[in-house]
Amino acid sequence: MGWKEDLQQASFRGVKFDCVSTNNSISKSLAVQQAPYSNDAKIEDMGNDAEKISMRIFLSGTDYLIYLDALKAAFSMAGEGELIHPIDGIKNVHVQNWNIVHGTETVDGCDIDVDFIVAKAERKTLFIPRTLPPEIVYTHVILTPAAALQSELEQLKDKDPNLFFKVINRIRNGLQTARRILGTVRTTIDNILSPPDWAVGLVDDVVRLATFELTDISAISKWQSMIDRVKRVSKIFEKDDEIDSAAFKQLWRSVSVASSVAAAQAIVKQTRTDMSQNRDVKVTPIDLAIVRRQVRKEIKQAIATEREITQTQALQSNIDPALQVAHYKTLASDVHDQIQALIETRPPxxxxxxxxxxxxxxxxxxxxxxxxxxxxxxxxxxxxxxxxxxxxxxxxxxxxx
The missing domain is CATH 3.10.350 (Membrane-bound Lytic Murein Transglycosylase D; Chain A)
Known part of the structure; x- marks a missing residue:
């Protein structure tokens, strides 16, 4: 995934602009001590100098002078200001200098070269008592589409019994395949007419399988194996079938996402337990970052699919893609906060x-x-x-x- 996938709208002190190029530079502060007539130097690393950001801004349009005046006013203000870097996000910076270039090739527009210096970052205390976020509740992303599918099945039962039985058989066969992939056995029969029950039950199966004790193979390897199985489960209904409604597809997406979150939750929980009992913690911050990236990537894909659902499809299947997107965003934020808190938790x-x-x-x-x-x-x-x-x-x- 390149930088173009996550570009942000650039702005300074709230004034938005288009950024043509950026250049971030950091230099080391070195104290050099050298005796006369000696080729050897004693060099002491004094840390990094302040980060410098150079930007080429492009303004265009018949009203570009309004934005130019706003930027000039923002640049002239004293003190640090908030810069939204198109790649790096929020930074508190001071304006060092700027240069406005008008040329004959662009009548209604101009280029601005500006140099920023990043303000001193707020220093984090090495050891701060943190309350880790509670366990993530992921069932809310399942229950709403499950209720929509349950209502759809009830209507289909009276409207078209033949199609109803086809849908029921397809779901039953899919669940059997999913449990075969996961390697679980159900002691009770799934109630296919109750999507909330079998959907949550399938995620519960993943939770029961997701144990990451660090006794044999590494936890991150076991997690990756679990995620591979979850991916295979998510592709069971990948083949587009005319009887697969938008409500059913939305529910199955939510089950896949919730399963990935449940697996991540399990490895986080195991890491917390190991840390609390002063056991050897083999899950590194890099491992945790990989878990977070994988889960957020899957949530991002689910959000993109939800946004492709047309209003007509949503009305026909009685689903709410906007609400589901909001649930996914909350889930992604919770995953990020929980793992970040764990990464920042340090031993005594x-x-x-x-x-x-x-x-x-x-x-x-x-x-x-x-x-x-x-x-x-x-x-x-x-x-x-x-x-x-x-x-x-x-x-x-x-x-x-």
């Missing part, structure tokens, strides 16, 4: 004494079994000048195991 810190001379890579390997966490130790100890030669007797701040 401790003072670790250095018993033998070593390097941070050796210490990371000794503490966590992962030498790549040496960078983490460096970030927690910014006052120690040379972390390459740790001496016995020193104490470093580290995350608890």
């Amino acid at each position: 810190i401790r003072n670790t004494p250095i018993l033998l001379p070593c390097t941070t890579h050796w210490l990371a390997h000794q503490l966590y079994g992962d030498m790549n966490r040496a960078e983490e130790i460096k970030r927690l100890n910014p006052t120690i000048f040379n972390l390459a030669t740790l001496q016995s007797g020193m104490e470093l701040i580290t995350y608890a195991r």
